[in-house]
Amino acid sequence: MAVTAAGEPLPGQFLTLRVSPFSDPLLRRPFAFSSYRRASVGRGARAGIVYQLRGGATRLLAELAPGSRVDILAPLGNSFPPPAEGETPILAGGGIGLGPLLFLAAALSEAGGPIAPRLVLGVRSASLLPSIPLPPGAVVCTDDGSSGFRGTPVDWIAANAPEGRVRLYGCGPAPMLVALAALAAARGWGASLSAEQWMACGVGACMGCALPRADGSGYLRACSDGPVFEASEIDWAGGR
Amino acid sequence: MAVTAAGEPLPGQFLTLRVSPFSDPLLRRPFAFSSYRRASVGRGARAGIVYQLRGGATRLLAELAPGSRVDILAPLGNSFPPPAEGETPILAGGGIGLGPLLFLAAALSEAGGPIAPRLVLGVRSASLLPSIPLPPGAVVCTDDGSSGFRGTPVDWIAANAPEGRVRLYGCGPAPMLVALAALAAARGWGASLSAEQWMACGVGACMGCALPRADGSGYLRACSDGPVFEASEIDWAGGR
Amino acid sequence: MKPDLRVSIGGLELANPVGLASGTFGYGSEYEELVDVDALGALYTKAVTLAPRTGNPVPRIVETPSGMLNSIGLANPGVEAFIAGKLPGLRGRRCAVFVNVAGATEEEYLEVLERIEAAAGTGPRAGVDGYEINLSCPNVKHGGLAFGTDAAQIERLTRALRDRTRRPIVVKLTPNVTDIAGIAKAAEAGGADAISCINTLVGMVIDVGKRRPVLAMGSGGLSGPAIRPVGVACCYRASRAVGIPVIGLGGIMSSGDALQYLLAGARAVQVGTGTFVDPRCAMGVLGGIEEWMRAQGVERIQDIPALLEV
Amino acid sequence: MKPDLRVSIGGLELANPVGLASGTFGYGSEYEELVDVDALGALYTKAVTLAPRTGNPVPRIVETPSGMLNSIGLANPGVEAFIAGKLPGLRGRRCAVFVNVAGATEEEYLEVLERIEAAAGTGPRAGVDGYEINLSCPNVKHGGLAFGTDAAQIERLTRALRDRTRRPIVVKLTPNVTDIAGIAKAAEAGGADAISCINTLVGMVIDVGKRRPVLAMGSGGLSGPAIRPVGVACCYRASRAVGIPVIGLGGIMSSGDALQYLLAGARAVQVGTGTFVDPRCAMGVLGGIEEWMRAQGVERIQDIPALLEV
């Protein structure tokens, strides 16, 4: 049975799902939306996620037969803010951070802003590249150089960023977020980063998904204050 | 991966299986063999169980795709003794107690004793009849009379038993075993009953599956002293 | 015949026995769109302490087999911000509201309660109908062992709280003790109107790859279905040790689980971790209890404990 | 380089840190065809008491979320039958054998140990290499609370046992106490060579349909993965309270789980319920520990606890 809150997801928002009726694995698992298509005559709404096999829940997810029903709670969290007037949007994804950026890239293209968004995806090695089509102009980076640019998305962006104001949109592992925040600070760019943190409730009730504020004054909740934060708000290295 | 002890199963023996790699459901589940066919040239050995959906483990079992591998430990426990010279074998099964009796009936027929075994199966209602072929001459009993004889296998046997010595073979819910033991005692028949008890180890190590001895002197283990006991050995009403 | 689901705690009538456990439902607004809180019997707030607490360093949670550990660390805005920011919203609740009170010293507990008493007033819709005293806070005076482990101290604290409010006081017991019956008796002797049990069990998970505890604080509190058998056993013992009602919790995911607690002697239950797994868990628990009572012909909640054959 | 897996407990050398927990492996013969016991470090026998015990009424076990409850009730043939029937078989073991000793009074513990000492003699292949003292038996003199809950009594009992044997004594701690560190210290003060923790947690499951506890005894002991976080936390605390080795157990199913215990401070581990789920569990745990040590370049088992960053 799907427990679904009303509303259409925006890029950056996530869902939580429960894949097992048993008590192990127990907690719902969060996944970012990677696409959303409104319902139209004769066709239901359709949402997508991109996920990576990690442990029990993702294994069960992968074993689900097509057409299976899963218990979903969505949409949750905030969303990526649009680029300000004159900002070039650059989307940096690491590994499973790709999902929400695909959604954002599609939304930005659809909105048809003056500057086309550029997606930069980093993976460790070519074999880890997801088997889904990337948007036009996407740059692939691999740590080992086995495909595309050798290095991280942050390296690529540092070397190839256009002149003028940039807004970074980032989602990926903590070290990448740390590097993106540092790059944005050094260049004076805006940066909207999507945080990952273990979650219990996903709706702001348990304080489990806390992220340390950059100014040391306490914590913000990844699930309901985020998952998207302005890079300067969070101590990205202190989250795990 | 199948952890299998050496040896071919005999009627009355059981296997334990683990259906989930997660820790809920946790314990292995015991099921009696309902058939066994030796390996021959070009064809592997094949064993069968008959099971009923009850809770989590049997649900997972039912959801397994054909050809799935499961972790099995077998054969475990003792087996039904053959009927003594001149004893008519009557096999009384209640619900899921059918499995081991099917195996026994086949083995007795194959052994070709002087007197053909007679299987009497009881279920609450026709809708609960298993969808597997029963051996020739099998009698079906339903509590509500919706198919075959109205009443329990014990009622049928009490009314229809042949003259002379009988050996009862029974497997089913506790009330049925109690009634079978009483019938056998009253008529002076031998009776080999297969016990059901919750099991943890299945091999005699944990003392979890204890059954009270009829003489009050202590307990026997369903898994390794049984599961088959002479009816007079056990206090059948004291097991749960 | 519709079963009578009402439960009385120290003179306060709860519409039904199902509540939402402290720390798992915030102050009631977070799950607003998903859960009809007012259809339930009670809401137990996140702990309120004297000063604001930002909470423990992160990570604060980790999943375990059929459970989870948390070390949230009583993150809360402090009693003044609670009064200014949360109490007004709670005044609109139709279910009973128990404010969960915590502190590191006896004085802190008393001060929190006094300030809320003063702010809430005595009229209806006060925003607070009772207090749940969380004794699992490390006790600075007792070398870090939690408050809830020393019977004499619990009796004294309960009595001091008792003197300061006419609202029902529920004392929440930790299972991390040798003799929960003795602790329950101490709370009763101090004048508690009810006890709730259990709080979390102390647990630890180590990240073998990183060679350090997963939680930044090292250990945390274990909750969820894993601890249900411990909770039911504690409830069974505690309810036989005292005459006041016992409120059972720990790992309740379904009405069957809740009925285990009620049969074990509880007069009411709370759903904690279950809400994380399924936000509508508590509503399902309530529906299932009512259905069971109907099917079994049980008329009143308080008749359930006597049905247990031992 | 092959890691050094040896572990020393009171001068006794175990070939490796993995043992089979008391009560889950009988006296070593039941799993014979499935498990190469002698490849492991130690076998801890089912409890031995003075008189034979038939054990508790049935049902004795029930599954719980990620765990199980048991109330076997120390079913065992008694010390004399143990000596006559089991000791000879144990003399053939190449792994270390710890005889688990239980009793309802102090005298009973002493008597069991003395009789085994006398029967085993002092030569090699005695059938017993050490003792594990099970303190979770309800203590008749202390109103039914288990032995393992009173520090002074544990120290006295351990000292009395110490005076009667030169073989290593492992005192097994129950987690059902307020202060496990204090209990561990008492065992050390009494002369224990090691402590093992944890024994089971008290739990209860109620059959809502039958309106009675599933176990005939009402409550039982909770084991399995559900309790692993509690075991790791106890081990962490106990190993910081004492200088003697700590043997960790509770919910170990994999080498990763065992490494949590070793990093938490344990010098050795035991596999209990895990053997029920997978008879080869302990062998897998052993293999995985060795592999991990190799991959991480850790030379000796006793170097592992220091690797934990806190």
Ligand SMILES: Cc1cc2nc3c(=O)[nH]c(=O)nc-3n(C[C@H](O)[C@H](O)[C@H](O)COP(=O)(O)OP(=O)(O)OC[C@H]3O[C@@H](n4cnc5c(N)ncnc54)[C@H](O)[C@@H]3O)c2cc1C
């Ligand atoms: C807001 C948000 C959005 C996410 N979006 C995606 C997505 O689009 N695609 C995707 O593949 N994954 C996403 N994740 C991560 C995803 O939730 C985890 O991969 C998943 O929970 C793993 O579950 P498991 O049972 O398979 O693995 P587990 O066995 O639970 O864990 C395996 C490993 O994954 C890590 N992990 C587990 N849970 C979390 C968590 N909540 N946050 C971070 N790391 C975790 C741990 O390091 C653990 O060791 C997102 C997480 C968050 C918080």
Ligand SMILES: Cc1cc2nc3c(=O)[nH]c(=O)nc-3n(C[C@H](O)[C@H](O)[C@H](O)COP(=O)(O)OP(=O)(O)OC[C@H]3O[C@@H](n4cnc5c(N)ncnc54)[C@H](O)[C@@H]3O)c2cc1C
């Ligand atoms: C020696 C032996 C042979 C068996 N042979 C068969 C067989 O051939 N076919 C078959 O369908 N079943 C057989 N059973 C019973 C079978 O083991 C249970 O149906 C199964 O364990 C239920 O698992 P579950 O997770 O689906 O249900 P659970 O959720 O574990 O339990 C559902 C209900 O089933 C009952 N139950 C659970 N475990 C046991 C158990 N070990 N013994 C008795 N009752 C139990 C309980 O009353 C429980 O309420 C046998 C049991 C034993 C001991």
Ligand SMILES: Cc1cc2nc3c(=O)[nH]c(=O)nc-3n(C[C@H](O)[C@H](O)[C@H](O)COP(=O)(O)O)c2cc1C
């Ligand atoms: C994330 C989290 C936070 C909690 N915070 C509190 C708290 O502030 N005060 C309190 O008394 N109990 C707190 N608890 C304990 C729960 O109220 C409850 O006693 C415990 O989780 C067992 O119930 P459960 O298994 O249903 O979750 C918290 C539990 C969790 C999981």
Ligand SMILES: Cc1cc2nc3c(=O)[nH]c(=O)nc-3n(C[C@H](O)[C@H](O)[C@H](O)COP(=O)(O)O)c2cc1C
């Ligand atoms: C069926 C069973 C019987 C047990 N019997 C004993 C016993 O006789 N003596 C003892 O000290 N511990 C006994 N225990 C406790 C275990 O040795 C162990 O401490 C506990 O189960 C936790 O470990 P585990 O989670 O790996 O099982 C028993 C446990 C089980 C499950």
Ligand code: FES
């Ligand atoms: S996951 Fe509960 S507050 Fe964010």
Ligand code: FES
């Ligand atoms: S199930 Fe362990 S002895 Fe029978």
